[in-house]
Amino acid sequence: MRYLPLTDADRSAMLTKIGASSIDDLFVDVPQEARLSGPIEGLPLHASEMAVEAHMRRLSKKNLAAADAPFFLGAGAYRHHVPATVDHVIQRGEFLTAYTPYQPEIAQGTLQMLFEFQSQVARLYGCAVANASMYDGSTGCWEAVAMAARVTKRKRVVLSGALHPHYAEVVRTMAKFTDDEIADALPSLQGTPDNASLIARIDEETSCVVVQYPDILGRIPDLAVIAEAAHDKGALLIAVNTEPVALGAIKAPGELGADIVVGEGQAIGVGLQFGGPYLGLFAVRDPKHVRQMPGRLCGETVDAEGKRGFVLTLSTREQHIRREKATSNICTNSGLCALAFSVHMTLLGEEGLRRLASWNHALASKAADRLAQVPGVRVLNDSFFNEFTLVIDGDAREIVRKLADDGILAGVSLGRLYPAEDALKGGLLVAVTETTTEEDIETLASALQEALA
Amino acid sequence: MNAPNKSGWKPEMTAAADGMHSGPRTVTGNRALMLEEPLIFELAGTDTTGVDLPEIEGGANRLGGMERTAPIGLPGLSEPETVRHYTRLSRQNYAIDLGLFPLGSCTMKHNPRLNEKVARMPGFADVHPLQPVSTVRGALEVINELAFWLIDLTGMHGVAMSPKAGAHGELCGILCIRAALEARGDPREVILVPESAHGTNPATAAFAGYRVENIPANADGRVDLEALKARLGPDVAAVMITNPNTCGLFERDMKAISDAVHAAGGFVYCDGANFNAIVGKVRPGDLGVDAMHINLHKTFSTPHGGGGPGSGPVVLSEALSPYGPLPFTARTADGVVHLVEEENAAEFDHTQAFGRMTAFHGQMGMFTRALAYILSHGADGLRQVAEDAVLNANYILRSVEDLLEAPFGKSGPCMHEALFSDAGFSEGLSTLDLAKSLVDEGYHPMTMYFPLVVHGAMLVEPTETESKAGLDQFIAALRSVAERARAGDASMKQAPYYAPRRRLDETLAARRPVLAWSDPDSA
Secondary structure, three states, X not given: OOOOOOOHHHHHHHHHHHOOXXXXXXXXXXXXXXXXXXXXXXXOEOOOHHHHHHHHHHHXXXXXXXXXXXXXXXXXXXXOOOOHHHHXXXXXXXXXXXXXXXXXXXXXXXXXXHHHHHHHHHHHHOOOEEOOOEOOHHHHHHHHHHHHHHHHOOOEEEEOOOOOHHHHHHHHHHHHHHOOEEEOOOOOOOOOOOHHHHHHOOOOOEEEEEEEOOOOOOOOOOHHHHHHHHHHOOOEEEEEEOOHHHHHOEOOOHHHOOOEEEEEOOOOOOOOHHHOOOOEEEEEOOHHHHHHOOOOEEEEEEEOOOOEEEEEEOHHHOHHHHHHHOOOOOOOOOHHHHHHHHHHHHHHHHHHHHHHHHHHHHHHHHHHHHHHOOOOEEEOOOOOOOEEEEEEOOOHHHXXXXXXXXXXXXXXXXXXXXXXOHHHOOEEEEEOOOXXXXXXXXXXXXXXXXHHO | OXXXXXXXXXXOOOHHHHOOOOOOOOOOOXXXXXXXXXXHHHHOOOOXXXXXXXXXXXXXXXXXXXXXXXXXXXXXXXXXXXXXXXXXXXXXXXXXOOOOOOEOOOOOOOOOHHHHHHHOOHHHHOOOOOOOHHHEHHHHHHHHHHHHHHHHHHOOOEEEOOOOOHHHHHHHHHHXXXXXXXXXXXXXXXXXXXXXXXXXXXXXXXXXXXXXXXXXXXXXXXXOHHHHXXXXXXXXXXXXXXXXXXXXXXXXXXXXXXXXXXXXXXXXXXXXXXXXXXXXXXXXHHHOOOEEEOOOOOOOOOOOOOOOOOOOOEEEOOOOHHHOOEOEEEEOOOOOEEEEOHHHOHHHOOOOOOOEOXXXXXXXXXXXXXXXXXXXXXXXXXXXXXXXXXXXXXXXXXXXXXXXXXXXXXXXXXXXXXXXXXXXXXXXXXXXXXXXXXXXXXXXXXXXXXXXXXXXXXXXXXXXXXXXXXXXXXXXXXXXXXXHHHHOOHHHHHOOOOOOOOOEOHHHHHHOOOOOOOOHHHO
């Protein structure tokens, strides 16, 4: 077995040293009736590297990779070009095969990277402090809701109707067990987000308002108006961002008054990966909220010789110290995805991010204009960044399935996201990034036209 | 693997090299290959970039009046500068690729490179979670095939694949228990957790709305069955047991514990962090467990990545399976693997799901790696994994117990990890000093001060991927630092001497938190 270095001679010498006559002597505490006498029946035995690789390749080939099709999916996961350097760095064994940096003297590589990552995220979000990552955007969203309850000592949560429905479902699921009361709504198919009705739902019992920016339909709400209304009632504004590239073009949520900013960082450096592992980003605008934050934090300090160094800090918030009184039960987070994000962001820099964002926006605008010419299709959005909603005369989900059979990945239908809502079934979310070509846009336009004819 | 090579060469430690300042000071602060590295914010400004992107002239603006006007402050480095920055940083890290990493309960085993290659196949890495299912059949098959293995290896009934890490899996299991209790109109308030449990256990129980009470341990480091039985009652929703436990011992009474908990109407949650000790040897399902998370990044070798990502599928008993979260996969008789979500759950007779734990389907990138690992070992190899892991731990236990006090060593063998205490250390020297001295010997220290039930605990888990020669060298190092601790070698208080940093001031970091970089010019 290629991953096991011990030889039979080693094993017998070691048993002698231990004073055991066989390996079974070491399992003596396992009751005899629970011990399996041999390999579990019905399962295959060990296999060579070549055989395993062939099996996995066969399964891989049953999937249509995004690169092999005109591709327009978004809705919380975006396809961007990831520079080769990113994958090289995250495969360095010193990053890949390290543990959480509990021994800081021999983990400065990971710790300095986390400090840089936290600084990049805080700046991108317009916040004071970001943590060292959460599992993904959806779980980070729930953690933000739970944090808002701790800060405000209130239990009523107002979700925008245009929050990603899976994020809303995670919040609803968790709230069932924490007795938070959730006020949610469905998105209305309007060109501009309905801030007025959202604001009308905020009251003196509200702990937080959760607003996606840009929202699930791709529209860009004015967070400043919502922040002011929330703050008037003593509630926090949680801004959720699922496309960090957008923040190269639009204002930072913290700058607009969001108190907690959470999001999905997958679009930068991480890749699609069928939904995971992804990267939860989590930041607070006001440093006084730091001690209520979930997750790990890396901070600067000095060593015994006065040299700058970094450590995990403020861990009295965390489960390994506070146990049942911790701010969260999170332990392992998304360290290597944070590294991928940070390397990609370091390559981009502000200039690169700005250019990338304006390229995405320009291509998406071009696509919106072209698709609007298709008979039976209209573009819903008054505002968008790189994703917008088409409203189609017909069942968009059926059309997406049909186009997939023709090798075109047309987008995410609202029917997929809200299967129970007939009023939304004409909606189709179309995302356009720098990986989309003008030929792809033309292919989609023609295919839609044909499907609707 | 940290073993001396056959020529017998080893580095000479001369008197001159012993004192850190005996050589000349360098203007760079570097010491040959030990290279100092500034922060990215100190290396570059915001007008440079390492990516070639077009400047869009007079581009569209449909941003609804929200266009950014303020600068962000993100530095950009060219590709060569970026590669060098991160390569230099990487060299300040210890890693399993560099040597034995004996963190107890963390299972730092070799991460096979085939798994990395497989995870990067375009059909897995470049697939969107919301693609029509007709275009992701292979991805669903991977999830289903791994689920099949996990169910069979644990002797359980079902598995929830979506939890993102061990603690998320714990939460999933406890929420299944709560849903099952509520479904029978018997909501309960208390979860019992042993003092030796991982901190995530009580944190999870509290997060799920339960009150946490301790289960007492007996003198040989295991759950006190009689005390547990005495505490059970109509208010106890579940007990959370780690087996093998964090003292490195198998809970001999596990079946009796399960029977007692079930008789009192509660459920048994097992923390599967230590599954590596028993995979292929014992099935938790045979011991009455109702739910157990499996850390794919421990037992099934997916890399820890400096703190994640993990993956924490939860295997469930027949009683709990109906409450497992969405989405999941199901194979029908025709061999097709389906994605079961809110809309088609009824078709698959799964109408009592407690909800959704995360946006998408779980850690696909970890599933591919774990499946490649499992297929490589097979049913026979996984059994050998557990045996070698337990053998290696006992070899360390019996090779150092004359110098390091093993509080439960007398009562029998350990499982995959060996627990020691600081009894016998000279006055003034601590577990921390021993750990930092091990750093100088070129090793990552063991888990320190955990479990809480042993004074100055040191929990050593070598895993099965260490050679005997590698273990012998580690034992020599461990014996040396143990002897120094017993002898009162005061120099240990200042260790490490040879790491990229000397001891770091953690108190200062917490008292005056600096959690993001700020430009000194703007301060």
